Amino acid sequence: MLYSIIQENSYQDSVNLMLLTNKISMMDGVHQASIMMGTPANKEIFQNTGMYTDELDQAGPNDMCIVIRTDHAEKVTEVLATIEAELKNQAVSSSKQAFESVRTWDKAMKTLPNANLALISVPGQYAAEKAEKALDHGLHAFIFSDNVDIHDELRLKQKAAEKGLLVMGPDCGTGVFSGIPIAFANVITEGNIGVVGASGTGIQEVTSLIDRLGGGVSHAIGTGGRDLSDTIGAITMLNAIQGLEKHKDTEVIAVISKPPAKEVRNQVVQLLHRLSKPVVAIFVGEEPQTHEGSVYYASTLEETAMIAVDLSKGRAIQANYNKLNGEVPSAALRPEQTTIKGLYSGGTLAYEAAVLMSKGLELGQLIHEDGYLLKAGGHEVIDLGDDKYTQGKPHPMIDPETRVHYIKQAAQDESTAIILLDIVLGYGSHDDMAGALLPVIQNTRSEAAAKGRNLYFVAALCGTANDPQNYEEQKAKLEQAGVIVKESNNQAVRTALAMMGIQLQDNDKTHSEVKQTMQGEIQVSEAIAELLSSKPRVINIGLKKFTHTISSYGGSTVQYDWRPIAGGNEKMRRILSLLS
Amino acid sequence: MYGPYTTIDEANQAVIQKIVAGAPFLVDVVPAKTVVEELNGRVLLHAGPPIQFEDMTGPMQGACVGACLFEGWAEDEQQAMTLLKQGEITFIPCHHVQAVGPMGGITSANMPVVVVENRTDGNRAYCTMNEGIGKVLRFGAYSDEVILRLKWMRDVLGPTLSRALSLTENGLNINVMIAKAITMGDEFHQRNIAASLVFLKEITPYILRTDLSEEHKSAVVEFLADTDQFFLNIAMATSKAVLDAARTIEHGTVVTAMSRNGQNFGIRISGMGDEWFTAPVNTPQGLFFTGYSQDMANPDIGDSAITEAFGVGGMAMVAAPGVTRFVGAGGFDDALATSNEMTEICIDHNPNFTIPTWNFQGTCLGIDARKVVETGITPVINTGIAHKEPGVGQIGAGTVRAPLACFEKALEAYALKLGLI
Structure with missing residues (x-):
């Protein structure tokens, strides 16, 4: 049976209506559909196709005429709802929309409607708020930002757990x-x-x-x-x-x-x-x-x-x-050269070095001192990525400056035999950390040599062949400057200790x-199962460079350019939250 | 707290649904005094939030002089200035009497206005008719040529269009004209040539059927054919009629009017009814006709920003590649970026007016004052630029931004009204 609905004064372009007709015709239970404006010419078409009904008599050129053939009267409501939704979403269905960047959550969610992960790198004081919003939108949160209060972290993680979401970080x-x-x-x-x-x-x-x-x-x-x-x-x-x-x-x-x-x-x-x-x-x-x-x-x-x-x-x-791999390089040291200085950019690598060295030096336990992961008998291990050293400066994985300073200082210490470093490659890190550290390594070595001392550098090189920095090139650069390069932190520390005549022995495990x-x-x-079963769709809030990596490895991403809400105007920020 | 709505978002949805549901029809052209009771007396309507004569910029003052001459309240400029300076003329914002006016917005008793009826709510809105380009009252010109044209519009154009419209069955459906013209490259503030043509196409058969003299009919058709921006004033009255109906939802944070008087920019939001929230206007930046430059530009003026509140004009820049260069944007990509940016502060898209160059997304719908304040992105307005001296007229066109402070004030007032602060 034919059903017709006249929507008065509802003009739509004929192309839109043809697309709409196709869509409605394909609905289950709809045998035939025709949607046109009620112009005389179109009414003739309705007649010629056997879709004309008496109701169309009243329709004018500005009225949208919907005629469907179906056995079920209740289909009509469904068809109308579909038409309404289609007309509203004409844009959404049409191909992808490439946005440089967005400024609001709403826009981000519209641009990447199936987003499942928010990568947050805004200043710490704003990170919790963003993470909360992410959870509200049903997104997992990856909080790169640090300086987030632990109570905020707990609240966010509890909320995430209730919603079946993951909060990674803060300081992840x-x-x-x-x-x-x-x-x-x-x-x-x-x-x-x-x-x-x-x-x-x-x-x-x-x-x-x-x-x-x-x-x-x-x-x-x-x-x-x-x-x-x-x-x-x-x-x-x-x-x-x-x-x-x-x-x-x-x-x-x-x-x-x-x-x-x-x-x-x-x-x-x-x-x-x-x-x-x-x-x-x-x-x-x-x-x-x-x-x-x-x-x-x-x-x-x-x-x-x-x-x-x-x-x-x-x-x-x-x-x-x-076990220690490979030969122990021989070390010709002066009697006063008795210490290892570990100058690290990676926190856990520094911690591991401190643990291994404490064991090797038989300190019995980790000796912490403010700013040092280990400081005993002239030996030192410092995590230069610690807040204490990064105040107002970029992280030592990005910027070599802090480490250059500490290398110089360590080199001037006459007790220093070996300077132990980590070089962490990968996205986000310095483009050429080996190259950036070469001058200070060469200079300190030759200055020491001029004073009759051999200064040794041992480096743990962390990364892969596919990292943007090129593992082998970084390794070659360091070796040309006389640095002893090891493939892991464990091997680097063991090598340094062995050069000082200390052999670390581990028991076999049962x-x-x-x-x-x-x-x-x-x-x-x-939501967690879904996160792990497909490539992530990421709303990147903050550091723009993270988006390039994601999209070049096949993830989809939208850049959310973050700026402080209301330009940092506290009063308006509060009013906005009251009016949310 | 939000009336029948449980959240501000819900209230805002109700407001934008009213905007989408609006059914504006052009039904008549009548002398302003017949529909605006307040104009029976020495009263002038002006653009923007309330302002007194001494605070008006050149173009608006010039238009006041022109209106005094047109109405016969003064013999010459000097007499007119005396009247105006002595405070013998009462000023009322157009917006307070269901009207809107372009640039100076000066509207007097005997000027013909278009009547747009919003069939959804039955409310009406009024706007004077476009006088064309060059020396025109809205830019503050008041030479004999200007007054003569105004008289012709009063005596010939107005009555002719009124008669023609009376021959239509129900008036002209404006949504249809806008929907068509937006696919033809109009954004309805800076560019109206397609809509003006569509209007001409619709109205001409009725003009020809009137019993007026051939000479009048011919002059009217010629005027309409020459006046590329004729539809702007219809678009303004349309925006006003639709937004006034939306304003009956007295909750939420949707911007329901944007308007400038040359000194202050004023906005209204749905939750604060008739109250204006103002801040000093910016000065438009753009391209200038030969011989003019930025330093001659008058600060932002006119009720025409009602079109942006409705979601067209600068908000729909992407629809009008033809004018993006003229209004100072670098090209189509800039126009696209502009409209995309505007979606950050709007709630949705209006499915009535889909834009081909925007992948058939509808025009921007519902500027949310909260989003404006949150992001600091202010609505962009396409506008003509008036010379700051009265009588010189239009010297260019460009874009201008609404000042952020209006939106901040509106939100603060709303929070206060709700007892939140």
């Missing part, structure tokens, strides 16, 4: 989702190892080593450094681990953290024992002696990567991975079977 430096490097990240071959870490450079070191050892990474999820604190209770890590457990392309899970609060550690370990997939875990600073069931414990980041790769390839796990496997259901929200 790195991530890799389906091969897409996010923020400061290396280009890692895709594979079957899923990584979760509460440490940025820890993740970079482990994922880079996995890549160079011939393995691959499915996802690397940063949680932010405080996630495993008492206050936060590993909310993000627990959810991320469960997500990887349920992610079908992930076959091995690697977990990286500094030593967590005891209760939190237990919670994480209990979860690890409930997983069906083999796990390698490192709590940097602990000296595990025994693997438990399918949960393997590593003492160094390098060991973490090696176990992960062996597990991922189904190879047997060795009893000891922490393997105990777990008597009873823990019970408990693994729960993963739909």
